[in-house]
């Protein structure tokens with residue numbers, strides 16, 4: 001068992017593996033420990049936006065086109081109305097979590113990181129981490145242990161600017177994707193999104209504020225989806241997860257830094273969680289190289305701003321069906337409005353252009 005390393009990453013999900021790869025790219029010795037065994041599954045919408053794919057490429061991972069299923073944009077569907085737009089640049093990729101995890105594990109191993117599975121970390125020590133009775137000395141500790149992070153608690157970083165929760169359930173179906181968009185279906189106080197993840201499989205994820213609402217019950221409000229899924233076999237069991245919107249006051253303390261969902265989350269509706277964790281990982285490794293985590297705090301906050309704003313804007317549509325239908329009609333009357341919103345979502349529109357677009361949309365909504 002290893003006794004010392006430069007960087008010890010607690011959690012070998014996408015955020016932890018991304019950090020391990022980024023730290024190896026800068027020449028650090030890295031150990032990753034995870035209590036589970038790969039490939040690790042997790043309820044997720046399984047859509048990588050073009051900016052997420054670009055962030056993965058920075059880590060030396062380009063997912064071949066034949067793996068997963070690409071989608072060219074986003075479609076909103078609500079009570080008989082539908083709008084869609086293509087991404088301004090590149091395509092998104094739907095990919096099963098287990099497949100993404102295997103690809104990231106292979107890249108982390110090839111980069112020279114030591115990966116310890118079935119190895120839960122049991123605590124922090126002033127000079128490193130504890131694996132039961134075993135102590136590993138390290139310069140930096142990374143808490144990449146997900147939304148319920150214990151590292152966050154151990155490091156005294158469990159202090160929030162805000163913390164809101166929704167509930168998610170996802171299941172896969174064996175059926176050919178019927179669309180080359182990732183679809184977001186809006187219903188009464190819930191959303192269902194559909195991501196193509198293979199030539200013969202889709203991922204269906206429900207998000208709502210109701211902890212008791214399950215996929216089958218929610219689907220009854222979506223006749224179009226029901227008719228598409230009626231002949232499709234479920235290929236996985238329904239699994240639940242929390243979709244939190246959580247902003248922390250601080251994301252590092254001393255030698256301990258948080259990354260990925262441990263460091264705060266945006267609502268799952270954005271489909272930006274993975275991208276954020278990959279980008280945070282790259283910045284964190286830069287900060288290790290600079291010998292200080294101060295910049296990580298600033299950049300982390302700045303990176304979360306756009307997805308957090310997009311989540312807030314999108315969730316205004318959850319407020320009232322009549323309001324949502326007005327917005328859908330406004331988008332329908334000028335498709336450029338939706339295309340620009342999507343461009344902002346993936347970071348391809350300046351805040352000024354976005355504000356102008358917002359004003360045009362507001363005007364259309366008022367006059368719709």
Ligand SMILES: Cc1cc2nc3c(=O)[nH]c(=O)nc-3n(C[C@H](O)[C@H](O)[C@H](O)COP(=O)(O)OP(=O)(O)OC[C@H]3O[C@@H](n4cnc5c(N)ncnc54)[C@H](O)[C@@H]3O)c2cc1C
Pocket residue numbers: 010011012013014015016033034035036040042043044045046047048049052119120121122144145146147150168169170205241242243259260261262268270271272273274275277
């Ligand atoms: C319903 C839903 C839909 C989503 N859809 C999308 C989407 O379409 N696109 C997108 O980009 N994002 C999406 N997200 C967000 C995305 O799933 C997360 O942002 C992502 O999983 C974060 O990865 P992570 O590595 O930070 O955390 P996790 O994936 O949670 O990994 C944490 C790891 O830490 C390990 N661990 C925990 N405690 C310990 C310990 N003490 N010792 C060792 N190991 C430990 C766990 O075993 C786990 O492997 C969605 C989220 C939800 C809930």
